[in-house]
Amino acid sequence: xxxxxxxxxxxxxxxxxxxxEAPATAAAAAAAADYQRVSTIEAxxxxxxxxxxxxxxxxxxxxxxxxxxxxxAAVALAENGVDIIELGLPYSDPVMDGPVIQxxxxxxxxxxxxxxxxxxxxxxxxxxxxxxVVFMSYWNPVVQYGVERFATDLAAAGGAGMITPDLIxxxxxxxxxxxxxxxxxxxxxxxxxSTDARLSNAVSTSRGFVYAVSTMGITGARADVDAAAxxxxxxxxxxxxxxxxxxxxxxxxxxxxxxxxxxxxAIVGSVLVKALAEGGVAAVAxxxxxxxxxxxx
Amino acid sequence: MALRDELGPYFGEYxxxxxxxxxxxxxxxxxxxxxxxxxxxxxQAELAGLHASYTGRPSLITEVKRFSEHAxxxxxxxxxxxxxxxxxxxxxxxxxxAIIARRLGKTRLIAETGAGQHxxxxxxxxxxxxxxxxxxxxxxxxxxxxLNVARMRLLGxxxxxxxxxxxxxxxxxxxxxxxxVANVENTHYLLGTVAGPHPFPVMVRDFxxxxxxxxxxxxxxxxxxxxxxxxxxxxxxxxxxGIFHAFLDDxxxxxxxxxxxxxxxxxxxxxxxxxxxRPGVLHGARSYLLQDEDGQTVESHSxxxxxxxxxxxxxxxxxxxxxxxxxxxxxDDQAMNALRLLSxxxxxxxxxxxxxxxxxxxxxxxxxxxxxxxxVNLSGRGDKDMVTAGNYFGVLDTDxxxx
Numbered sequence: 001x002x003x004x005x006x007x008x009x010x011x012x013x014x015x016x017x018x019x020x021e022a023p024a025t026a027a028a029a030a031a032a033a034d035y036q037r038v039s040t041i042e043a044x045x046x047x048x049x050x051x052x053x054x055x056x057x058x059x060x061x062x063x064x065x066x067x068x069x070x071x072x073a074a075v076a077l078a079e080n081g082v083d084i085i086e087l088g089l090p091y092s093d094p095v096m097d098g099p100v101i102q103x104x105x106x107x108x109x110x111x112x113x114x115x116x117x118x119x120x121x122x123x124x125x126x127x128x129x130x131x132x133v134v135f136m137s138y139w140n141p142v143v144q145y146g147v148e149r150f151a152t153d154l155a156a157a158g159g160a161g162m163i164t165p166d167l168i169x170x171x172x173x174x175x176x177x178x179x180x181x182x183x184x185x186x187x188x189x190x191x192x193x194s195t196d197a198r199l200s201n202a203v204s205t206s207r208g209f210v211y212a213v214s215t216m217g218i219t220g221a222r223a224d225v226d227a228a229a230x231x232x233x234x235x236x237x238x239x240x241x242x243x244x245x246x247x248x249x250x251x252x253x254x255x256x257x258x259x260x261x262x263x264x265x266a267i268v269g270s271v272l273v274k275a276l277a278e279g280g281v282a283a284v285a286x287x288x289x290x291x292x293x294x295x296x297x
Numbered sequence: 298m299a300l301r302d303e304l305g306p307y308f309g310e311y312x313x314x315x316x317x318x319x320x321x322x323x324x325x326x327x328x329x330x331x332x333x334x335x336x337x338x339x340x341q342a343e344l345a346g347l348h349a350s351y352t353g354r355p356s357l358i359t360e361v362k363r364f365s366e367h368a369x370x371x372x373x374x375x376x377x378x379x380x381x382x383x384x385x386x387x388x389x390x391x392x393x394x395a396i397i398a399r400r401l402g403k404t405r406l407i408a409e410t411g412a413g414q415h416x417x418x419x420x421x422x423x424x425x426x427x428x429x430x431x432x433x434x435x436x437x438x439x440x441x442x443x444l445n446v447a448r449m450r451l452l453g454x455x456x457x458x459x460x461x462x463x464x465x466x467x468x469x470x471x472x473x474x475x476x477x478v479a480n481v482e483n484t485h486y487l488l489g490t491v492a493g494p495h496p497f498p499v500m501v502r503d504f505x506x507x508x509x510x511x512x513x514x515x516x517x518x519x520x521x522x523x524x525x526x527x528x529x530x531x532x533x534x535x536x537x538x539g540i541f542h543a544f545l546d547d548x549x550x551x552x553x554x555x556x557x558x559x560x561x562x563x564x565x566x567x568x569x570x571x572x573x574x575r576p577g578v579l580h581g582a583r584s585y586l587l588q589d590e591d592g593q594t595v596e597s598h599s600x601x602x603x604x605x606x607x608x609x610x611x612x613x614x615x616x617x618x619x620x621x622x623x624x625x626x627x628x629d630d631q632a633m634n635a636l637r638l639l640s641x642x643x644x645x646x647x648x649x650x651x652x653x654x655x656x657x658x659x660x661x662x663x664x665x666x667x668x669x670x671x672x673v674n675l676s677g678r679g680d681k682d683m684v685t686a687g688n689y690f691g692v693l694d695t696d697x698x699x700x
Contacts (some may be wrong), residue, residue: 048468051640061486080461085404091580091592091593092593092594093462093467093468093471093472093594094579095317095471095474095478096317096478098474098475106461106462110489110594114591115591115592117485139315139578139588140577140578140579140588140594141591141592141593142592143371143577143578143592144588144590144591144592145591145592150574165314165317166316166317166578166581168315168316168318168321171313171314171315188318189317189318189319191316191317191319191321191322192319193321193322193323193481194318194321194322194326195322196321198318198321202318213317213318213319216319216479216480216481216482217319217478217479218475218478219477221363282401288364295691
């Protein structure tokens with residue numbers, strides 16, 4: 001086993017990229033919004049492209065099967081070829097998730113998961129890995145925590161940004177302002193059914209990458225990655241996307257390889273969660289390492 | 298602007314579209330089809346024809362004098378949506394959406410249901426229109442409303458018991474949304490209440506507006522004036538929006554929405570969303586919501602499956618904030634006593650959901666006194682609730698049942 005995977009490009013430090021101080025005036029806020037920082041995620045994606053087919057993005061929920069194990073499992077992803085970690089915050093009504101992830105996140109909630117533990121986990125993981133880590137959160141927990149406070153605490157915990165499965169750019173004014181101020185990436189979804197105008201909007205409002213939903217459906221392993229994914233990525237590139245990662249339905253190294261022949265990253269979730277549920281951290285490590293073979297040139 | 302003119306997607310700070318991007322195209326398509334239908338005489342004629350020959354509209358107004366004696370002597374008028382085909386107001390919305398779904402070329406209808414009334418109405422429309430139908434229903438509800446499960450299956454629908462989460466209406470909506478995300482190309486999600494992402498809150502409201510429009514004219518004809526108060530039960534809030542809407546800009550008409558308080562609004566077991574909740578995002582819209590500090594949805598409790606929902610339609614949240622509608626909690630016991638009272642004084646067995654409004658009117662009538670006229674939306678009939686009511690009052694004859 002190689003030493004813990006270190007991203008080929010050193011991630012840009014949040015501390016040097018942007019101030020965490022809340023802007024005192026509207027003018028200062030506007031100035032902060034205009035600040036063009038280098039996305040740590042985009043940098044990681046570019047670096048992977050230089051030496052491999054593209055990036056492997058691994059999803060695991062916080063607090064499953066318990067907080068400590070979920071942290072170890074996330075670290076194991078980084079040590080076994082995963083390039084970006086997507087850390088899911090358990091939510092009571094996860095409409096974008098299939099049975100495997102539902103079961104895990106509802107178990108985490110039944111086990112007493114609190115939102116504050118999401119930030120604890122983020123800090124513990126980012127202290128031990130050199131790759132970008134983002135949250136994946138449904139919108140209501142962010143609203144209840146306070147959008148500004150959420151962005152501040154996510155950045156303070158070393159997080160690189162957030163994927164928002166049920167927040168479309170049209171409803172995201174508060175998150176756009178908060179993520180600009182805190183220097184966080186924001187990753188919106190694009191679907192095969194999205195119009196060209198909506199794809200353009202997803203590209204211009206996202207930072208880090210655009211999450212291309214491979215198929216019309218919810219998360220979960222599928223035998224074939226939908227041909228719609230390739231068409232969607234092509235349309236996103238036409239719309240100006242520089243980084244596009246494909247998720248939903250990807251569960252094997254072969255599928256990772258296939259997706260990376262046209263996209264910048266492949267996002268894998270359910271198969272990792274299933275490995276964790278059935279075989280613990282060791283199984284997650286083995287599954288991640290196997291999936292990562294799909295990124296080799 | 299008149300309160301009646303609200304078109305969404307926002308009602309004040311409520312409403313919107315908080316759904317996965319995969320659904321946006323379908324929502325845009327639905328909004329366009331609905332907007333076109335509103336001014337399309339052919340659509341309006343087809344829906345009116347169905348209401349006249351199939352639903353049984355206009356529904357009656359019934360004055361309930363013996364019941365009124367228990368409500369401070371106020372004059373109580375029932376808008377009889379229980380007499381509609383399929384037994385509740387739900388058919389008004391279902392027929393409207395089914396015609397739109399057919400216009401969009403959809404061949405499959407999916408729906409969530411709590412008490413089963415919306416599921417039955419949707420299964421009915423699917424049978425009438427020759428469409429495939431799948432109804433998601435929480436497992437807890439399939440057990441307490443088993444008669445409606447049988448009705449839906451008899452009508453040719455597939456009923457899928459939902460076993461995740463609280464296994465009630467909230468989780469049935471989650472499953473229906475997941476189905477829709479995956480099958481949106483040939484499937485219309487026939488949402489049954491004034492909640493969910495735009496355009497559902499306005500569209501469902503508009504299909505139920507006929508309740509209030511008919512009732513307003515009927516009360517005027519009967520009494521020569523507008524009612525002093527209009528009352529309805531509120532779960533998601535479709536029957537309430539339907540009867541309130543015609544009166545929103547009549548400042549002298551007080552509006553009352555009665556929420557399910559389960560064991561009591563001050564206990565942990567209730568579904569009194571506006572009374573006890575705070576704003577948040579659930580099922581595609583911003584609205585009042587029963588939730589914990591972290592924004593996790595809290596499970597609701599009510600003896601009535603149709604009101605057992607931790608959310609509420611966004612227009613209700615707005616009407617509560619601006620003070621146009623008063624939302625008050627009614628416990629299981631109050632509702633069940635009102636159900637028995639209407640049955641014994643008038644020979645009308647209401648649905649347990651509807652009984653919440655009747656319980657509210659008993660208290661309201663005492664406050665307003667004998668000069669007041671109170672219009673109540675009798676949103677559904679109680680046939681489906683006989684097992685629950687039988688157990689509650691101990692009137693099931695178990696020996697006879699074994700014969």
